[in-house]
Amino acid sequence: MMAGTVAINTFREAVRDRVLYNLIFFALAMMAAAVLVGQITIGIERLVIINLGLTAISLIGTVMAIFIGVGLVYKEMEKRTLYSLLSKPLHRWEFLVGKFAGLVLTLVVNTALMTLGLAAALFYVTRAFNRADASILVAVYFILLELAVVTALALFFSCFPTPMLSTLLTLGLFIAGQFSTALREYGRVAHSRVLEVIFGTIYYLLPNFHNFNAIGAVAHGDAIPRALIVHNTLYALLYIAVVLLGASAIFANVDLK
Amino acid sequence: MSVAPRTRFNRGASAAIPLLFLAIVPLQKGIDRDRVRIRASEELWLRSGKLLKAISMGYGSLLADIYWTRAVQYYGSQFETGHSQFTELYPLMSIALTLDPRLSVVPRGGSILLSEPNPIGAGRPDQAVELLQQAIAANHDDWQLYASLGFVYYWYMKDYGHASQVYLEGSQYSGAPIWMKGMAARIAELGGSRDTSVMVWSEIYQNSSEPRARENAKQHLYALHAQADIEALQKIVDNYRGHIPRLTSLRDLVEDRVLPDVPVDPAGYAYVLDSSGLVGLNPSSTVRLDILEPTKHDKPTQ
Numbered sequence: 001m002m003a004g005t006v007a008i009n010t011f012r013e014a015v016r017d018r019v020l021y022n023l024i025f026f027a028l029a030m031m032a033a034a035v036l037v038g039q040i041t042i043g044i045e046r047l048v049i050i051n052l053g054l055t056a057i058s059l060i061g062t063v064m065a066i067f068i069g070v071g072l073v074y075k076e077m078e079k080r081t082l083y084s085l086l087s088k089p090l091h092r093w094e095f096l097v098g099k100f101a102g103l104v105l106t107l108v109v110n111t112a113l114m115t116l117g118l119a120a121a122l123f124y125v126t127r128a129f130n131r132a133d134a135s136i137l138v139a140v141y142f143i144l145l146e147l148a149v150v151t152a153l154a155l156f157f158s159c160f161p162t163p164m165l166s167t168l169l170t171l172g173l174f175i176a177g178q179f180s181t182a183l184r185e186y187g188r189v190a191h192s193r194v195l196e197v198i199f200g201t202i203y204y205l206l207p208n209f210h211n212f213n214a215i216g217a218v219a220h221g222d223a224i225p226r227a228l229i230v231h232n233t234l235y236a237l238l239y240i241a242v243v244l245l246g247a248s249a250i251f252a253n254v255d256l257k
Numbered sequence: 258m259s260v261a262p263r264t265r266f267n268r269g270a271s272a273a274i275p276l277l278f279l280a281i282v283p284l285q286k287g288i289d290r291d292r293v294r295i296r297a298s299e300e301l302w303l304r305s306g307k308l309l310k311a312i313s314m315g316y317g318s319l320l321a322d323i324y325w326t327r328a329v330q331y332y333g334s335q336f337e338t339g340h341s342q343f344t345e346l347y348p349l350m351s352i353a354l355t356l357d358p359r360l361s362v363v364p365r366g367g368s369i370l371l372s373e374p375n376p377i378g379a380g381r382p383d384q385a386v387e388l389l390q391q392a393i394a395a396n397h398d399d400w401q402l403y404a405s406l407g408f409v410y411y412w413y414m415k416d417y418g419h420a421s422q423v424y425l426e427g428s429q430y431s432g433a434p435i436w437m438k439g440m441a442a443r444i445a446e447l448g449g450s451r452d453t454s455v456m457v458w459s460e461i462y463q464n465s466s467e468p469r470a471r472e473n474a475k476q477h478l479y480a481l482h483a484q485a486d487i488e489a490l491q492k493i494v495d496n497y498r499g500h501i502p503r504l505t506s507l508r509d510l511v512e513d514r515v516l517p518d519v520p521v522d523p524a525g526y527a528y529v530l531d532s533s534g535l536v537g538l539n540p541s542s543t544v545r546l547d548i549l550e551p552t553k554h555d556k557p558t559q
């Protein structure tokens with residue numbers, strides 16, 4: 001219950017901090033794209049709008065998740081509001097879960113509004129929706145799962161001493177997670193059993209953000225397999241659980257005096 | 258949280274985290290299987306090598322290395338599926354070559370992967386020609402590129418006119434080996450003879466640094482060797498059968514002192530005689546004669 005209160009307050013704080021102003025940038029970008037796309041491309045207007053829109057949703061969301069996420073705990077410690085919070089009947093892990101849920105809620109609202117913008121731009125360009133467009137929502141859902149994992153990682157690193165270090169570590173892990181599939185392939189082509197095992201282990205340990213990339217597929221009108229939706233959901237939940245558990249264990253031992 | 262619950266929490270977390278990571282492994286394997294179904298449309302986003310070079314900010318060479326590595330990985334992963342058309346192979350290689358026109362492994366190794374028929378390669382010698390011509394445009398005095406181009410024309414496209422012309426052109430550049438001139442004359446004179454084929458595959462085998470290309474050359478040399486053996490043995494069998502029709506195996510020829518021993522193919526397996534009297538490879542042999550068949554994609558121009 002207390003975690004829920006922390007989550008609502010985190011969301012309110014994000015709105016107060018004008019975080020959602022990024023939507024203006026997104027709206028302008030989509031409007032410009034919708035107007036220009038017909039003039040600079042031939043036959044791939046729908047493809048361009050979907051690629052551009054989903055990429056922007058993913059990038060903006062990732063930037064928000066990392067830069068707000070790494071400050072979630074640090075800011076409370078710096079402003080010393082954490083002490084008054086923890087003097088209430090609130091476990092440290094509840095505080096972390098509340099912070100996580102609050103930022104994810106902010107990202108969900110932000111992403112939902114951007115998706116509406118994308119839908120409007122798509123309708124402007126194509127003048128009609130078709131059945132294949134429904135899979136765009138699956139790609140958006142995958143982006144949200146990815147953002148939730150990034151948020152959990154940012155929160156994990158926010159338990160570390162400086163926001164700069166936390167940002168670098170989160171960003172580094174985010175980039176490494178984008179290339180985890182390539183890492184496994186390097187292990188395979190290295191013709192060394194040892195390297196294959198090492199890279200294979202890293203492959204499973206790193207967050208695999210490639211799992212959540214369905215932008216290219218939906219832009220081409222491909223249906224996303226139902227099993228992938230289920231597996232990706234479970235993967236994100238499991239990974240978030242691991243990261244939040246680790247963050248809670250670290251935060252439980254942080255000396256706040 | 259007091260110290261005791263904190264310790265309990267830490268112990269619980271230490272036990273739960275490895276278990277949860279273990280649960281991720283089968284889940285990730287499931288995702289890898291699911292993603293195969295949507296992979297085809299997401300291999301390559303940026304197809305313009307020129308654009309990539311412009312935005313590489315002077316790091317084009319490194320990007321070329323990455324693209325070439327990506328091309329090899331792509332080939333390996335698609336080869337494993339056993340039914341790929343390798344559609345992204347050419348764009349990946351062309352981009353790598355645009356980013357670094359001196360990366361000679363791309364046109365030399367890549368042209369073989371593009372030319373080999375499915376399921377070994379893309380079955381697109383026309384794309385191999387384009388790739389090699391792109392490389393020659395940037396390195397017009399590199400005789401090895403002409404040798405590779407001549408080979409693609411000769412072996413995969415059966416275009417002996419172009420093959421001879423390209424070998425001759427390449428032979429004029431500094432460092433070109435003497436055999437290139439001989440090759441040009443030989444192809445012009447004899448077209449697609451087996452001896453000429455052995456010569457060109459031997460050249461590939463000896464001078465290629467790309468392991469897959471070398472292995473491919475070795476397999477072709479084995480097949481050409483075996484084909485020659487089978488033809489020679491068939492003549493002996495046909496001749497011998499005219500005199501004594503009871504011939505059922507090649508061992509009979511050894512017993513009648515026609516052959517000193519049952520000949521073996523380059524992989525070390527003895528040739529066999531089937532019930533219809535035809536000499537062939539041992540079913541256990543690793544030599545593959547089917548790789549000598551012309552590609553289905555291109556029609557010989559001669």
